Amino acid sequence: MRITCLVLALVAALSASAQELTARIRSARPFGYFVGDLIHARVDVSGPENAVLSRASLPKPGPLTGSLDLRDVTLRETVENGARVWRLDLTYQNFYVALDAREIEIPGFELSVSTSAGAETVKAPAWRIGVSPLREITPQKREEATDYMRPDGTAPFVDEATPRNLAAGAGVAALLAFAFVARDRAWPPFQRRRARVFSALANDFSNRLAGSDDSELDAAIQSVHRALDTTNGATLLSSDLPDFLCRRPEYRPLRTDFERFFAASKRRFFGGDDSSDEFRGEQLAQFVTALAKRERSG
Amino acid sequence: MTPLKTRAAALRDRATALWREARSALLIALCLALVMASAASLVDWRGAIDANDAIEALEQGRDVGVDTNARPETLLARVAFLAKRGEVDRARAMVEALDRSGSVDMRARGHYLLANALLRKAFDLIERSEFDAANPFVNLAKREYRRALQLAPDDWDAKYNLDVAARLVRDFPDFERKGGDELSADPKKLWTDIPGKPKGLP
Numbered sequence: 001m002r003i004t005c006l007v008l009a010l011v012a013a014l015s016a017s018a019q020e021l022t023a024r025i026r027s028a029r030p031f032g033y034f035v036g037d038l039i040h041a042r043v044d045v046s047g048p049e050n051a052v053l054s055r056a057s058l059p060k061p062g063p064l065t066g067s068l069d070l071r072d073v074t075l076r077e078t079v080e081n082g083a084r085v086w087r088l089d090l091t092y093q094n095f096y097v098a099l100d101a102r103e104i105e106i107p108g109f110e111l112s113v114s115t116s117a118g119a120e121t122v123k124a125p126a127w128r129i130g131v132s133p134l135r136e137i138t139p140q141k142r143e144e145a146t147d148y149m150r151p152d153g154t155a156p157f158v159d160e161a162t163p164r165n166l167a168a169g170a171g172v173a174a175l176l177a178f179a180f181v182a183r184d185r186a187w188p189p190f191q192r193r194r195a196r197v198f199s200a201l202a203n204d205f206s207n208r209l210a211g212s213d214d215s216e217l218d219a220a221i222q223s224v225h226r227a228l229d230t231t232n233g234a235t236l237l238s239s240d241l242p243d244f245l246c247r248r249p250e251y252r253p254l255r256t257d258f259e260r261f262f263a264a265s266k267r268r269f270f271g272g273d274d275s276s277d278e279f280r281g282e283q284l285a286q287f288v289t290a291l292a293k294r295e296r297s298g
Numbered sequence: 299m300t301p302l303k304t305r306a307a308a309l310r311d312r313a314t315a316l317w318r319e320a321r322s323a324l325l326i327a328l329c330l331a332l333v334m335a336s337a338a339s340l341v342d343w344r345g346a347i348d349a350n351d352a353i354e355a356l357e358q359g360r361d362v363g364v365d366t367n368a369r370p371e372t373l374l375a376r377v378a379f380l381a382k383r384g385e386v387d388r389a390r391a392m393v394e395a396l397d398r399s400g401s402v403d404m405r406a407r408g409h410y411l412l413a414n415a416l417l418r419k420a421f422d423l424i425e426r427s428e429f430d431a432a433n434p435f436v437n438l439a440k441r442e443y444r445r446a447l448q449l450a451p452d453d454w455d456a457k458y459n460l461d462v463a464a465r466l467v468r469d470f471p472d473f474e475r476k477g478g479d480e481l482s483a484d485p486k487k488l489w490t491d492i493p494g495k496p497k498g499l500p
Contacts, residue, residue: 035464036447036457069448093451095444097464134461145421148462150455152382152414155353155375156404158346167339174332181325250318297318
């Protein structure tokens with residue numbers, strides 16, 4: 001706000017001190033205030049550089065008179081040309097209902113300042129502003145007394161559009177995220193993705209392997225072999241394993257499982273010690289689940 | 299390759315590996331978070347629709363009960379409804395609830411509506427020549443208008459109606475008073491009167 005330099009008062013308080021304590025009041029405009037209007041004023045207090053202003057002596061926000069409030073007080077402290085300057089920005093609110101244009105008084109106040117000469121007080125004097133009426137003294141005759149008043153007005157409604165748009169946006173984003181999850185986990189309709197053969201197999205096994213007999217286990221082991229072949233791009237034999245794990249590092253943590261699987265498969269289909277056939281349906285399902293997990297991280 | 303580049307490449311590889319490991323879990327977490335966010339927005343939307351239904355009913359003059367914990371807009375509609383019917387005590391309870399939850403503009407509007415109700419009551423009493431009974435209502439209305447203006451200094455309706463109220467019962471401040479910030483608004487230093495009130499014998 002542009003403060004027109006209307007210097008209302010200048011008070012000299014010290015005669016003994018080398019540098020005087022002074023207070024200047026500048027107001028934005030000294031006239032034309034209606035009831036309820038805010039009145040901004042700036043008080044510049046200057047004193048010796050080593051002076052200290054007592055914060056407790058600042059005017060306190062609150063009602064000053066029956067028709068005047070002090071709403072806000074802010075203090076800034078600077079040093080200019082070897083003098084200390086305290087800049088007080090004061091906001092008053094006028095509640096005087098004027099019947100004609102007239103002046104009302106804004107009360108002054110005193111500030112306590114400690115200087116090298118001791119505690120001093122500097123007085124910001126009272127000043128005057130012009131207030132104006134809102135309407136003529138004798139308004140036109142109305143039928144009802146309440147016609148002289150402004151109406152109640154209409155009630156505002158709650159904003160419905162923002163939560164609705166947010167819900168729609170979040171819903172669409174959630175569906176999209178769900179689609180990504182389904183794709184990542186090869187849920188239908190993504191189960192046929194070439195890159196997710198183990199996920200598809202794991203889904204298949206979780207339905208099928210519960211109470212499997214030997215022939216089903218054979219088929220299951222064969223289907224794991226086919227899946228491994230698909231992933232490898234060619235038939236994968238146990239001798240190809242180091243080369244395969246080199247090309248597909250995501251499966252490296254499962255090296256021992258791979259070796260156990262190939263050993264078990266070899267024993268099952270090409271004979272061997274049947275008593276050590278520990279790779280039953282459950283372990284096979286776990287192996288495939290682990291493969292599916294590594295496949296997703298690939 | 300400089301050591302810095304090697305380290306950067308190693309860091310990138312580790313980040314890629316970490317992303318691969320965590321991607322599945324992160325996608326699930328994101329999906330769940332979005333589902334919860336949309337559910338919360340839906341609940342909010344439903345609440346807004348209910349509040350607007352209540353506001354519309356109150357505007358049409360239907361008496362809808364409103365809890366003091368309701369949304370500020372609903373509280374304000376309830377204040378307007380009660381103020382229109384001159385139920386100032388119940389309206390005041392709602393304005394106090396609004397003071398706890400509403401925005402500055404809504405609180406100002408609430409005080410304005412309450413003041414209007416008080417002023418209408420005062421007009422009613424003045425028309426029946428009950429000046430002594432009207433006096434406190436005018437003063438209460440002025441206090442509420444002042445509160446409204448303290449909250450919203452640019453509320454022209456409140457300024458205008460405060461002017462109307464202040465002309466019914468004038469305050470005569472003591473202009474001669476000297477002093478500083480320690481002076482507060484002392485009711486004993488004001489005197490109030492309704493002009494035209496007959497006093498004594500003719």
